[in-house]
Amino acid sequence: MILNARSSYSRLLLMVVLITVIVSGSSRAIVHAAVNVPDNIRVAFFINLGANKYQSLTSVATLQSTDGMNLIWRDPQFSLPAGNVAAGNSVRFAVDGYRALVLETADLNAAIAVLKKIQASSSAAFVTRLTKSGKPVYQVTEGTYSSAAGAKTALTKWTGSGVATGVQTLISARVAGPWAVETGPYSSAYEAEIAADQLGSAGLDSFVALKPREGALEYVLRVGQEQNESTLPALQEAVAAAGGLNVRIPAAGESYALIRHDMTLNGNANKPVDFYAIPAGSGAVLRADPAGAGGINLLERSKRTYRGSMEVSVLNQSLAVVNEVDYEQYLYSVVGTEIGAKWPLEAQKAQAVAARSYALSSGMGYNIAHVVDTTLSQAYFGIASENAMAIEGVNQTAGEVLTSQGKVINAVFSANAGGITADNATEIWEGDDSFLTAGAESPDDGPQKGLLDWYYVALSSGQAGYIRSDLLADSGQKHISGAKYLKATAEGIAVRSKPQVVASVEPIARIGSGTLVVELDKVPENTDYSWIEGPVTPEVLLASINKRAKPQITGPLRTLEVTKTGPSGRATEVKANGVTVDVGVSDNLRGALNGLKSTLFTIEETGRYSILNGQGDQVDSSGQIGSLKIIGGDGTASSVTDPNLYVMDGKGNLRAGTTAPAFNFLGKGYGHGLGMSQWGARGLAEQGYDYQYILKYYYKNVLIEKDA
Structure with missing residues (x-):
């Protein structure tokens, strides 16, 4: 059929319009703007920000990689190669602080036996190999204390408990400290080790150390493990007399990394492991880069293996371990940890964008790190938690974040909103997060299906x-x-x-x-969507409440009731014995009430009920504990002594109660309930909604913007 030009043009125009409608109806509403998602993110595993802030502490960090590792020295001025760790070998790090030196012996088996005794109650026990008089000796120490007094208290404990009884020791038990004299420099680690052995022949504790000088790393010896600087002049003379090279007393605060040879109980105890002790206050950082694609295992973090580099430093007198990793690869693990591997792809994508936004909005929230690896930020469990769906969800949304008024939002999320999202202003943290959709119905009942x-x-x-x-x-x-x-x-x-x-x-x-x-x-069966906790005894609840409440509640605990709720039905005020439980923001009630999953709950007081007495008056049982009596068919009154009690309520239903106070919590949801519900995202994805719809359902007035 032949069409005239006008007819062809009309049909062509109609086709263009249809194509435009189809394309515009299915295109992503992604704005390319000046959002900058960094290449890397820093995740703290162990860090000390102070007692009233965040603390995750370890006395030692042990790293291993199947492909080996390259060590890098970093400080405010330099980044220098510092050595290698062979494939499959371990390297350990600690603070060069004060320790309880319990034993020095030439018998490795005896040292290991003492080590095991100390390890029964301490995670900071070490056996260090030195050379003295041409033979190896083994020092058993405990702790990495920030003061000599702390180490002295520990030493008294260990000597008093007799952990080294029966073992011949070459020196008296004492406090070992970070004060030392320095000799060198030496041209290589090998030359430094020979010099350490020579000084060891004079009975001196000598350790090889790395030290930056004029843009390069030198090998020096640090000789002595002194409690304070008062003994250093005499030690300097002794080291010089034993043939030490350029013996000097280093100034406090000089940067170094002491290298000890420690024996471990993992595998062959006769094989020493390099142990780097870093001084506090020097600003030194040792970084471990994986030599291959296998990642780095952090023994003290549940033996998990992570992508990227590990940085070890000292912050606030404590060991700090930070993982610096590619931002998107970090999200592979976060998404894989936070939601199920078989969840729909659109839910994976929504989680990826929310997690990326949350992390980016955090800034450097942990001093030397952006986030931590726990749910205080978002769960990050390493390579083993990655899965194909999580990786696909991250890759398909690479660089995408949620913004409001030009800023990346703090896209908080929780596991399960219990059917309705919370209102932050009145129910959770009392913040004005205008981008969070409050009171949204959330299809969260997925955990209940099939049960x-x-x-x-x-x-x-x-x-x-x-x-x-x-x-x-x-x-x-x-x-x-x-x-x-x-x-x-x-x-x-x-x-x-x-x-x-x-x-x-x-x-x-x-x-x-x-x-x-x-x-x-x-x-229903207990799940993240619907749950029952209890009965909880008054003693357990009162102890939990009074760990957090100011002022504390005077016991014994007889009554506990929700007296105020917010728009979504979450508890915003609870009274105990008629007194308001003040624990700060409402979300803190979860912890105060013995660790409830959410604040969307009601309380059933099993020992509290109202009774009509013989005169027809209503009596509240909560104030009558131990005095309840029942009149039998023969008219005889007898006290109720059984702890369990069954009564008919006003509607004729048989109810279980108790003669003494006890409390059941009937609740919905898991988490604070703000922002995106993860189970709700799954529910919406299963209904056919895409990740953009899901995100804009839980976060209002937001844009999805992509890294420029």
Whole structure:
């Protein structure tokens, strides 16, 4: 068919319009703007920011890589090669501080035996090999203390406990400190080791050390492990008399890294491991770069392996370990750790953008690091937590962040909002985060899908507990209260304290096939979406509350109730014994109430109920503990002594109570509930929504911008 020019033009125009509509309807609303996502991010594993800030402490850090590592010296002026660690070998780091020197012996097996005794109650026990009189000796030390007094207290403890009893020691137990004299420089590590052995022949503790000078690293010896500088002049003379080269007393604050040879219990104890001791206050940093693609294992962080470099330094007298890693590769692990490997790709992408935004908005929030590896920032568990879906979600959103008014937002998220997101201004941290969608319905019930309900039942013994619904059947009989009798359908059925199987918690009872129990309630299984905690005793709750409450609540704890809630139903005020529990912002109630999953909860006081007495007056049982009496059919009144009590409520339902106070918490959700709910993101993705919709559902008035 032949079309005239005008007809062809009209059809062409119509086709262009249709294509434009189709393309515009499916295109990503990504703005390319001047957002700068750095190449790398710094993640702190161990860092000390002060007692009232953040502390994650370790006395030693042990690194290993299947491909080996290259060590780099870094300080404010230089970045210099500092040596290599062979494939599969370990290297250890600590602060060059004060230690309790418990033993020096020529018997390695004896030293290892003492080490094991100390390790039973300390993670900072070491066996260090030196050479004296041409033979190896082994010093057993404990601790990396910031003061001589701290080391002295520890020394008294170890000597008093007799950990070295029966072992012949070459020196008296004493405090070993970081003060020393210096000899050198030497042309190589080998030459320095020979010089250390020579001085060891004079009975001197000599260690090779790295030291920067005029843009290069030198090998020197640090001789002595003195408590203070007062003994250094005499030590200087002794070292010079023993043939030391250019012996000097270094000024306090000079930068160095002492290299010890420590014996370990991992593998072959006869094989020494290089141990770098870094002084406080010098600004020195030792960085380990992986020699291949295998990553670096950090033994003290659950033996996890991480991409990128590890930097070790001293901050506030404590060892600091920071992972510097490619930003996107960091997110591979974060997304893989935070959500499931089988979750939809759009949920993975939403998590990637939220996590990237959250990390970028943090700035250098931890002094020498942007973030930490725990959920205080976001969970980061290394290479083992990566998976194909997480990597795909990160790669497909590379460089994308959420912004509001030109700034990257603090895109907080939680595991499960319990069906509705929180309002920060009134319910959580009392902040005005205008980009967080408050009160949004969230499809969070994913954890509940496919799980059976549980029956809450009363046993003939008077105990109450939970039994999974597939293990009980309706007996066809009724209790005198009108409640159903349920019949056990198998032998050895566990009756549990919560509607959930927890392998580490023993059942409160077991019942046999055909046993009758009384149905009290039917509830969902405990999950991140719906949960029951309790009954919790007053003693446990009061102790937990008073760790955080100011002022503390005067015990004993008789009543506990939610007295105010916010727009989403989350608790914003709780009173104990009629007194407001003041723990600061509302989200702190989770920790104060013995570690609840969220603040979206109600409290059931099992020992509190109202009773009509003989005169028809209503009596509150909370103030009458121990005085409850029941009149029997013969008119005789008897005290209730059994801890379990079953009553009919105003609606005729049989309820389980207790004669003494106890508390159940019935809740929804896991986490603070602000911003994106991870389970909600999964639910929306399963409904067919893309990651942009998901993000803009939980974060309002935001743009998705891409790294320029």
